Amino acid sequence: MAETPNRPLSPHLQIYKPQITTVLSITHRATGIVLSLGVVLLVAWLMAAAAGPQYYEAAQACAGSWLGYLFLFGFSLCLFYHLLNGIRHLFWDAGHGFELETVTRTGWAVLVGTVLLTVIAWVLGLTVMGRI
Amino acid sequence: MSKDKLGPAKTGTSHWWHQRLTAIALIPLILFLVGLLPNMAGATHREFTALMQIPITPVVLILLVAAGLYHMKLGLQVVIEDYVHNACVKMALVVSLTLFTFFLAAAGIVSIIMLAA
Numbered sequence: 001m002a003e004t005p006n007r008p009l010s011p012h013l014q015i016y017k018p019q020i021t022t023v024l025s026i027t028h029r030a031t032g033i034v035l036s037l038g039v040v041l042l043v044a045w046l047m048a049a050a051a052g053p054q055y056y057e058a059a060q061a062c063a064g065s066w067l068g069y070l071f072l073f074g075f076s077l078c079l080f081y082h083l084l085n086g087i088r089h090l091f092w093d094a095g096h097g098f099e100l101e102t103v104t105r106t107g108w109a110v111l112v113g114t115v116l117l118t119v120i121a122w123v124l125g126l127t128v129m130g131r132i
Numbered sequence: 133m134s135k136d137k138l139g140p141a142k143t144g145t146s147h148w149w150h151q152r153l154t155a156i157a158l159i160p161l162i163l164f165l166v167g168l169l170p171n172m173a174g175a176t177h178r179e180f181t182a183l184m185q186i187p188i189t190p191v192v193l194i195l196l197v198a199a200g201l202y203h204m205k206l207g208l209q210v211v212i213e214d215y216v217h218n219a220c221v222k223m224a225l226v227v228s229l230t231l232f233t234f235f236l237a238a239a240g241i242v243s244i245i246m247l248a249a
């Protein structure tokens with residue numbers, strides 16, 4: 001057994017240099033978990049609306065507080081990231097985009113797209129609501 | 133249910149496939165929700181119920197809640213299976229996740245129908 005010092009070892013995450021591929025991959029999982037919390041809150045919000053105006057007002061007040069805004073902003077970032085990277089996943093599943101160069105390029109495109117879509121959505125949203 | 137019916141070797145392909153199917157369905161549904169949000173945010177209860185009287189809103193919301201929850205359940209199950217190694221704990225978590233998902237689906241869909249009625 002001592003003769004095999006050059007065997008490839010599975011990545012030991014603590015000492016493994018972060019790369020765009022690995023970081024984006026775990027971020028897909030992390031954003032998926034945040035979105036799960038988001039769906040739970042969406043259902044809670046619908047239940048409040050169905051329960052009547054007083055519950056609905058309370059839910060709106062929560063969402064309209066600075067904490068609510070912070071969460072909504074973070075949630076929108078996660079949503080757009082997971083959406084764009086999910087499309088990237090679907091292309092891989094169809095067998096496209098596996099070259100290392102393409103993987104790196106689409107990875108950066110997902111990051112830039114996430115920031116752009118989030119900013120556009122909030123600017124449009126706040127404009128439609130007459131806040132800016 | 134027999135133990136042999138559980139686990140990725142038995143249900144892995146359909147699980148994988150359903151995760152993709154719901155992902156594809158969610159793309160247009162999420163875009164619809166994003167378009168709806170400026171109308172929902174800051175709306176009074178009356179304005180919001182008026183929005184729910186337009187048939188397309190409750191229909192798309194039900195599809196969104198259903199596809200979103202199913203996709204969520206499949207995804208979180210993979211996360212549990214990856215990180216939890218004790219078979220009993222794993223089983224308990226997956227069963228809880230399934231029950232919780234059904235509860236949310238029923239609560240969400242009933243709420244939407246009440247708001248649209």
Ligand code: HEM
Binds near residue numbers: 131
């Ligand atoms: C892409 C995702 C989202 C974006 C871009 C977004 C955008 C916004 C914006 C710009 C506001 C400002 C509200 C205001 O000033 O009144 C807002 C508020 C709000 N959002 Fe969202 N949102 C997102 C997700 C969600 C989700 C999933 C819910 C679930 C119900 C939600 C519910 C609300 C509510 C209830 C408010 C009320 C705020 C208020 O009363 O002032 N949003 N959102």
Ligand code: HEM
Binds near residue numbers: 035039156159207
């Ligand atoms: C309702 C909103 C959503 C929630 C709650 C959610 C949640 C999740 C979760 C928890 C996972 C598991 C992550 C993992 O195993 O590492 C996942 C995976 C995935 N999601 Fe979503 N997601 C949502 C929306 C979307 C959308 C809109 C797409 C569209 C492209 C998408 C595409 C994917 C794909 C392709 C995977 C599999 C990734 C893999 O095999 O590693 N998701 N999602």
